[in-house]
Amino acid sequence: xxxxxxxxxxxxxxxxxxxxxxxxxxxxxxxxxxxxxxxxxxxxxxxxxxxxxxxxxxxxxxxxxxxxxxxxxxxxxxxxxxxxxxxxxxxxxxxxxxxxxxxxxxxxxxxxxxxxxxxxxxxxxxxxxxxxxxxxxxxxxxxxxxxxxxxxxxxxxxxxxxxxxxxxxxxxxxxxxxxxxxxxxxxxxxxxxxxxxxxxxxxxxxxxxxxxxxxxxxxxxxxxxxxxxxxxxxxxxxxxxxxxxxxxxxxxxxxxxxxxxxxxxxxxxxxxxx
Amino acid sequence: xxxxxxxxxxxxxxxxxxxxxxxxxxxxxxxxxxxxxxxxxxxxxxxxxxxxxxxxxxxxxxxxxxxxxxxxxxxxxxxxxxxxxxxxxxxxxxxxxxxxxxxxxxxxxxxxxxxxxxxxxxxxxxxxxxxxxxxxxxxxxxxxxxxxxxxxxxxxxxxxxxxxxxxxxxxxxxxxxxxxxxxxxxxxxxxxxxxxxxxxxxxxxxxxxxxxxxxxxxxxxxxxxxxxxxxxxxxxxxxxxxxxxxxxxxxxxxxxxxxxxxxxxxxxxxxxxxxxxxxxxxxxxxxxxxxxxxxxxxxxxxxxxxxxxxxxxxxxxxxxxxxxxxxxxxxx
Ligand SMILES: Nc1ncnc2c1ncn2[C@@H]1O[C@H](COP(=O)(O)OP(=O)(O)OP(=O)(O)O)[C@@H](O)[C@H]1O
Ligand SMILES: [Mg+2]
Numbered sequence: 249x250x251x252x253x254x255x256x257x258x259x260x261x262x263x264x265x266x267x268x269x270x271x272x273x274x275x276x277x278x279x280x281x282x283x284x285x286x287x288x289x290x291x292x293x294x295x296x297x298x299x300x301x302x303x304x305x306x307x308x309x310x311x312x313x314x315x316x317x318x319x320x321x322x323x324x325x326x327x328x329x330x331x332x333x334x335x336x337x338x339x340x341x342x343x344x345x346x347x348x349x350x351x352x353x354x355x356x357x358x359x360x361x362x363x364x365x366x367x368x369x370x371x372x373x374x375x376x377x378x379x380x381x382x383x384x385x386x387x388x389x390x391x392x393x394x395x396x397x398x399x400x401x402x403x404x405x406x407x408x409x410x411x412x413x414x415x416x417x418x419x420x421x422x423x424x425x426x427x428x429x430x431x432x433x434x435x436x437x438x439x440x441x442x443x444x445x446x447x448x449x450x451x452x453x454x455x456x457x458x459x460x461x462x463x464x465x466x467x468x469x470x471x472x473x474x475x476x477x478x479x480x481x482x483x484x485x486x487x488x489x490x491x492x493x494x495x496x497x498x499x500x501x502x503x504x505x506x507x508x509x510x511x512x513x514x515x516x517x518x519x520x521x522x
Numbered sequence: 523x524x525x526x527x528x529x530x531x532x533x534x535x536x537x538x539x540x541x542x543x544x545x546x547x548x549x550x551x552x553x554x555x556x557x558x559x560x561x562x563x564x565x566x567x568x569x570x571x572x573x574x575x576x577x578x579x580x581x582x583x584x585x586x587x588x589x590x591x592x593x594x595x596x597x598x599x600x601x602x603x604x605x606x607x608x609x610x611x612x613x614x615x616x617x618x619x620x621x622x623x624x625x626x627x628x629x630x631x632x633x634x635x636x637x638x639x640x641x642x643x644x645x646x647x648x649x650x651x652x653x654x655x656x657x658x659x660x661x662x663x664x665x666x667x668x669x670x671x672x673x674x675x676x677x678x679x680x681x682x683x684x685x686x687x688x689x690x691x692x693x694x695x696x697x698x699x700x701x702x703x704x705x706x707x708x709x710x711x712x713x714x715x716x717x718x719x720x721x722x723x724x725x726x727x728x729x730x731x732x733x734x735x736x737x738x739x740x741x742x743x744x745x746x747x748x749x750x751x752x753x754x755x756x757x758x759x760x761x762x763x764x765x766x767x768x769x770x771x772x773x774x775x776x777x778x779x780x781x782x783x784x785x786x787x788x789x790x791x792x793x794x795x796x797x798x799x800x801x802x803x804x805x806x807x808x809x810x811x812x813x814x815x816x817x818x819x820x821x822x823x824x825x826x827x828x829x830x831x832x833x834x835x836x837x838x839x840x841x842x843x844x845x846x847x848x849x850x851x852x853x854x
Pocket of ligand 1 (some may be wrong): 265269288289290291292293294295296297337410
């Protein structure tokens with residue numbers, strides 16, 4: 249795969265918010281038919297990185313290449329139009345809108361002609377309901393139902409189903425499995441594999457080693473805004489990956505410190521960090 | 523089937539306003555001994571509702587989008603003074619006056635919209651600023667240019683026919699504008715694909731932007747619509763009454779917000795309907811003007827408005843909860 253041009257490539261990308269540097273010198277490649285797992289502790293900059301990739305933020309410095317060509321996304325729509333579709337960590341659905349309307353926000357299906365285009369509610373509802381039902385959420389039958397009446401996981405599934413529906417070339421999922429039950433989470437993993445088989449590039453953010461190991465071809469670990477490790481499937485053991493995900497501290501050290509605390513405090517576990 | 527469709531009616535955002543209207547009329551008929559025939563044919567509340575309703579439509583749209591515009595309170599006199607000064611005092615063609623008034627509305631809307639999208643100041647504060655600022659501009663501009671706070675205007679016949687004559691000597695022609703605009707706004711919000719953008723904007727602005735909606739442009743456009751609608755109402759008032767005053771209009775802020783909220787629009791955005799806003803304006807107008815048809819002392823009208831507002835909002839909350847909880851029963 250190394251000879252092929254990556255779909256998306258970041259070259260020396262920096263991102264800062266005023267004086268706060270969040271991303272530093274990020275270099276990354278994502279190929280078609282490949283799952284990149286983006287790992288890292290809370291606040292490492294994963295969400296910021298994918299927001300720069302999908303046009304929400306503009307990089308402070310550096311380049312984004314798509315198919316080897318320099319691209320600039322001035323707004324999320326630009327990225328969307330180039331086939332990059334994203335499920336952000338929070339939100340993505342609208343509580344007081346119907347399932348059908350929420351699914352198609354920004355890309356409304358219309359019928360009619362010229363200036364007399366009208367929102368095609370029947371079509372929107374039908375596609376949206378089919379997409380979530382394909383996701384294993386079979387309780388949803390009516391696209392006129394309001395999104396706010398769904399459970400958290402159902403809402404999340406709706407957001408993912410939407411991204412999958414519109415993702416033409418790159419699918420970016422920011423902690424998609426966070427609110428999901430076992431069945432739906434494994435379904436997301438299946439969807440990721442399916443997208444990969446269809447030749448999409450997938451960027452998948454998760455805090456769960458099992459999920460990452462299950463689908464990842466390529467792993468990048470962010471620690472405090474810089475890429476601390478970049479390796480392929482099979483190059484590291486599960487323990488090593490877990491340690492990297494914890495921000496570089498080894499799990500063994502963490503466990504040792506808990507044990508020594510318990511030894512000196514009559515077996516009580518340490519209080520949670522403030 | 524009947525029971526089912528009644529249930530689905532209850533989930534609609536405008537249900538609260540329709541019920542409020544029914545309750546208010548029932549109250550006036552039973553307690554106030556109103557002659558319904560008299561009330562229905564009366565011009566007073568209809569004219570009142572039309573003027574109110576034209577401003578309530580875009581303000582309601584803004585509220586659905588999660589914003590507020592109170593500068594309408596000074597845009598109404600600004601619209602009437604602009605047309606009166608240009609076409610009355612300076613005797614320019616009425617078209618110039620009309621375009622001037624509407625242009626003033628567009629400019630203030632752009633200003634409000636720009637600040638609302640490019641700063642983090644809440645739109646209540648921004649439009650409070652422009653409310654007071656426009657008031658200052660209109661008063662000092664009028665004193666400076668004409669030396670008076672009230673300017674006469676004698677509009678040509680065609681302009682009167684279109685914007686401000688009395689049909690059958692009592693119904694303002696603006697009633698038709700109100701009905702037409704209601705239909706246009708309903709098409710925009712509920713039928714066109716852009717309506718979806720307004721709901722999304724008010725529901726979750728970040729997600730809406732991430733979904734590719736040009737949220738800033740949309741918001742600016744909505745602010746332009748509301749201040750232009752207010753200027754339009756002021757302009758029509760000057761044409762129909764042959765004069766304009768710098769004062770007045772402040773009541774509209776309160777009246778419009780009450781109508782919109784009674785009409786089922788969620789104050790925090792994301793939910794509402796044009797039909798609801800339409801009925802909200804009618805309900806408010808009937809409470810406000812219908813009291814003259816009752817044997818109730820008119821000093822009570824504010825109490826009735828207050829009670830109606832709270833009752834309508836409670837109903838709206840209930841209906842919204844029903845809408846959220848709604849799931850069709852499994853077909854066997
Ligand atoms: N708009 C912003 N302005 C200023 N700082 C920001 C902004 N967005 C993010 N940050 C900062 O950037 C850092 C990285 O945030 P980011 O959301 O990318 O983390 P993350 O890796 O996605 O974490 P998590 O696993 O908790 O989702 C945080 O310290 C955060 O405070
Ligand atoms: Mg994150």
